[in-house]
Amino acid sequence: MLGLSRRQAEILAFLRERDATEHAPTLDEVCAALGLRSRGSLHKHVRALQAAGLVRAGVNGRGLQLCDPDADPEDTLPVLGRIAAGQPIEAIDQQQHLAVPSILRGRGQSYVLQVDGDSMIDEGILDGDWVVVEHRDVARNGELVVALVDDENATLKRFQLDGVEVVLHPANAAYEPQRYPADRVQIQGVVVGQMRRY
Amino acid sequence: MLGLSRRQAEILAFLRERDATEHAPTLDEVCAALGLRSRGSLHKHVRALQAAGLVRAGVNGRGLQLCDPDADPEDTLPVLGRIAAGQPIEAIDQQQHLAVPSILRGRGQSYVLQVDGDSMIDEGILDGDWVVVEHRDVARNGELVVALVDDENATLKRFQLDGVEVVLHPANAAYEPQRYPADRVQIQGVVVGQMRRY
DNA sequence: CACATTAGAGAACAAACGGAGAACGGGCAA
DNA sequence: TTGCCCGTTCTCCGTTTGTTCTCTAATGTG
Missing domain, CATH: 2.10.109.10 (Umud Fragment, subunit A)
Structure with a gap:
């Protein structure tokens, strides 16, 4: 994925790790895990990630979950x-x-x-x-x-x-x-x- | 790449090394690594490198990164x-x-x-x-x-x-x-x- | 010596980043 | 219905970072 800032890369890494295993974390949970105190700030990063091509899989708008972007390398x-x-x-x-x-x-x-x-x-x-x-x-x-x-x-x-x-x-x-x-x-x-x- | 000064070659080498692994280093980080104390001086070199044909790939104006030709230029x-x-x-x-x-x-x-x-x-x-x-x-x-x-x-x-x-x-x-x-x-x-x- | 060239230091500035916090609204459970 | 959880949007502020500028010292070059 192109052009991520340091923080964005951190968040992406965290989501990648978390993704497979447990329940999709909420914004607040990700905040806690990364030491943030504001959902708003995190959300700004998530939006930046989406702009960079990340796709989110929301069950019903809840939870941060990636849908694996490297799934289909076919062009x-x-x-x-x-x-x-x-x-x-x-x-x-x-x-x-x-x-x-x-x-x-x-x-x-x-x-x-x-x-x-x-x-x-x-x-x-x-x-x-x-x-x-x-x-x-x-x-x-x-x-x-x-x-x-x-x-x-x-x-x-x-x-x-x-x-x-x-x-x-x-x-x-x-x-x-x-x-x-x-x-x-x-x-x-x-x-x-x-x-x-x- | 033609006509690089010693410093410029140093900088290029450092960026090449660093490139693949971690995050794109900032000017300050490169300064520290090369023993410079002024961003301004380093920036002058970077500009010279660009004039000599180097292409930069930055996040959003942040970070020094060489344009990696990993993407197929055809496409x-x-x-x-x-x-x-x-x-x-x-x-x-x-x-x-x-x-x-x-x-x-x-x-x-x-x-x-x-x-x-x-x-x-x-x-x-x-x-x-x-x-x-x-x-x-x-x-x-x-x-x-x-x-x-x-x-x-x-x-x-x-x-x-x-x-x-x-x-x-x-x-x-x-x-x-x-x-x-x-x-x-x-x-x-x-x-x-x-x-x-x- | 006069002069140009180069490398570097450091100040100043604008833009981007990173974060806090408030407010709103939708969904859901009690 | 009410209240809570959660995602979203918004404004505000401090910090980081790239860029540009001036100034100084060192090094050639005639």
Whole structure:
């Protein structure tokens, strides 16, 4: 990992050590272990680490846990196909692979989809862009997800869980947010990166 | 490396030794190790080394570290700095490198800039995105260019040549297109790719 | 000797770092 | 519901560090 300050390296080392064994430590616990007295200060470092490419695995926002960044040294990810709002993912038969910089990659298994259509235009995702998707079946509020509705339609939307309902927000003023009972929506992945060629 | 004084060779040797192992030493630490008492003097030598071709890789301006060529130079491009509308390019001295997939790369010499601000938001380029810029001094109509106006202000705009005038279109409804006589505008590069991390 | 060149010391400054602490809000358990 | 835990954001402050500057001493060079 590039460009860490001394303190940041310390924190990273501590998390690496702690990671495998016990429960994910809270900010306060890490503070105590490193002799800090302010959560705020530690959090600043953690944010710096994330900016440097570290990925955090939060169970539900709690605990500091790394998702092993040196898991996948492979440079390329498969391009699974194209995704358009309201259509099933159109698979590309002849599987391509695309080089994806490590900082754009997720922690677990990831793949690349090419975006078809303008449904995410207000989020800066244009027709033809590639999105890097981390394969997951849960998402947090506000994340950009690949969601499958009724086992039929795959869409790229911003995710929001509202009680027992899932709200899928398109990022285009021309389209409306869609509400579904949670059991009709299946998360297929979360967008962690994006690329475009001019 | 040519024409180093005794001191400079000493410093270089020390950095080489130290490089791989621990954290990048500060100027003061190098001073102590070499028996100097003044940061200023050491800094003069370091500058001389840089003039002689040495490349520094620092955390954030901190620490003396040689640019380790561990990263495959094929796949990485230098990150020259940040670009904001109407500001000169804010250079990053300690050069970072970023892996850039070949399909996002230009034909000729290329580099990476991080975008600062929302001036290209309608084109899907958001604050914090990286743009891959191919170094060129001419552009075609409709291309996204890094343009230098009056040798002062570097901006990211859509390029249009209208007779003897150059029109620079921002992609944000809040800003106006700007017209300049062609001789006041200098093209520094053309955007060929873009990346974002979530 | 006059003069230029070089190495170093040390002061001064700005930026970045490292940390403290308060406040806010969301989630969770009693 | 209430209170607690925890992550996040914020402001404020002292320290460290890179950079630039001037000044001094040593060393050539004509």
